[in-house]
Amino acid sequence: MPNIKIVTDSTAGLTTKEIENFNITVLPLTVSLNGEEWVPDENMDYEGFIDQMEAAKELPRTSQPAIGKMVEALENLTADGSSVIVISLTEKLSGTVTTFQQAADMVSGDVTVVDSKFISRALAFQVIEAGEMAKAGATKEAILERVKFIQEHTKLFIVVLNLDNLAKGGRIGKMTSAIGHLLSIKLIAELGEGGLEAKAKVRSEKQIIKFFNSHFEGVTENVKYIDMMHAMNNELSEKVANSIKVIKPQIKEIPQFFVDPIIATHAGKGAVAVMYCTE
Numbered sequence: 570m571p572n573i574k575i576v577t578d579s580t581a582g583l584t585t586k587e588i589e590n591f592n593i594t595v596l597p598l599t600v601s602l603n604g605e606e607w608v609p610d611e612n613m614d615y616e617g618f619i620d621q622m623e624a625a626k627e628l629p630r631t632s633q634p635a636i637g638k639m640v641e642a643l644e645n646l647t648a649d650g651s652s653v654i655v656i657s658l659t660e661k662l663s664g665t666v667t668t669f670q671q672a673a674d675m676v677s678g679d680v681t682v683v684d685s686k687f688i689s690r691a692l693a694f695q696v697i698e699a700g701e702m703a704k705a706g707a708t709k710e711a712i713l714e715r716v717k718f719i720q721e722h723t724k725l726f727i728v729v730l731n732l733d734n735l736a737k738g739g740r741i742g743k744m745t746s747a748i749g750h751l752l753s754i755k756l757i758a759e760l761g762e763g764g765l766e767a768k769a770k771v772r773s774e775k776q777i778i779k780f781f782n783s784h785f786e787g788v789t790e791n792v793k794y795i796d797m798m799h800a801m802n803n804e805l806s807e808k809v810a811n812s813i814k815v816i817k818p819q820i821k822e823i824p825q826f827f828v829d830p831i832i833a834t835h836a837g838k839g840a841v842a843v844m845y846c847t848e
Contacts, residue, residue: 572650572652573651573652573702573703573707573708574592574646574651574652574653574654574703575592575593575653575654575656575696575699575700576593576594576595576642576643576646576653576654576655577593577595577596577655577656577657577692577693578596578598578634578658578665579595579596579598579608579609579610579829580609580689580692580829580831580832581595581656581658581688581689581690581692581693581696582609582689582690582798582826583595583693583696583697584611585611587693587697590700590704591697591700591703591704592700592703592704593696593700594642594646596634596638596639597609597610597634598632598658598663599631599632600618600629600630600631600632600831600834601630601631602621602630603621603625613830615801615827615828615830615833618830619800619801619833619838622833622834622837622838623837628834629830629834631663631830631831633664633665634668636668636672639668639672640675640676643655643672643673643680644676644678646678647677647678647679648678650678651678651679652679652709653680654680654681654683654699654703654709654713655680655681655683656683656692656696656716657669657682657683657685658685658688658692659685659686659688659692659760660684661686661763661764661765662688662764663831666682666683670682679709681709681713683695683716685716686720686723686760686762687723687725687760687844688725688760688829689798689826689842690796690798690844691723691724691725691760691844691846694719694723694793694794694844694846695716695723697794698715698719699715699716722790722847722848723794723845724844724846725759725760725843725844726757726758726760726768726781726784726842726843726844727757727760727832727836727840727841727842727843728755728756728757728777728841728842729757729758729836729837729840730837730839731838731839754770754771755771755772755776755777756769756770757769757770757777757780768780777805777809777841778808778809778812781812781813782812782813785816788845788847790847791819791847791848792817792819792845792846793846793847793848794844794845794846795813795823795843795844795845795846796824796825796826796845797809797810797823797841797842797843798826798827798828798829798842799825799826799827799828799839799840799841799842800827800828800832800833800837800838800839800840800841801838801839802838802841803825805839805841806841807825809843810825828840828842
């Protein structure tokens with residue numbers, strides 16, 4: 570039985586421990602801001618990045634891994650006869666998965682590319698599950714089936730407190746952003762098949778917490794994974810997490826992460842994301 574190796578991109582937000590434990594190869598997406606290139610990892614100064622981003626007139630420029638580096642990595646990983654499963658962030662937010670597929674087509678070894686349909690720790694759920702199964706000696710087919718299950722049972726919500734970056738990126742109009750400021754509107758969106766879809770427009774922390782309380786009251790399945798991310802807004806993130814744990818007392822801990830700079834570029838300072846998987 571061939572060895573299975575797992576590859577993903579840096580937007581998954583994997584910890585060093587997770588990468589080492591499951592021998593996962595991570596290819597980074599980079600962000601350029603004020604002439605400086607930022608590479609997401611545990612040593613990155615996320616707070617410094619967000620502060621600089623807020624002060625800049627233009628949004629940071631995001632770059633996917635070069636196809637040459639993808640080809641080189643895949644050739645090295647398959648050189649010993651191993652099969653490779655690449656799990657990438659959704660094509661709704663980046664062309665990375667398409668470039669991975671182009672790279673895979675240039676490699677003679679066995680490479681399967683999966684569009685995770687997600688980003689951030691919602692992507693990580695699939696990668697971690699695949700890594701754990703590969704380590705245990707599961708077949709490629711079994712891993713792909715399980716990854717699809719995780720994908721179909723995952724949800725990701727993001728709370729955007731400041732609409733400026735969405736306006737700068739052309740995802741909403743400048744007039745909408747201005748009205749949002751005037752009315753103190755905060756957007757709650759879900760990452761779905763069509764990309765980011767607005768679910769609610771609220772004006773207070775209380776309404777944000779009420780939204781998630783109502784949502785999790787309707788979740789009847791067991792929550793296998795749940796993580797939260799924030800862009801320098803640990804206070805709100807913890808409040809939402811504590812509220813969820815009251816609704817779902819079986820959830821003892823909700824890990825908190827800094828939001829990936831790719832997400833921060835679009836969602837702006839103060840954004841909070843909730844992602845979970847049920848089974």
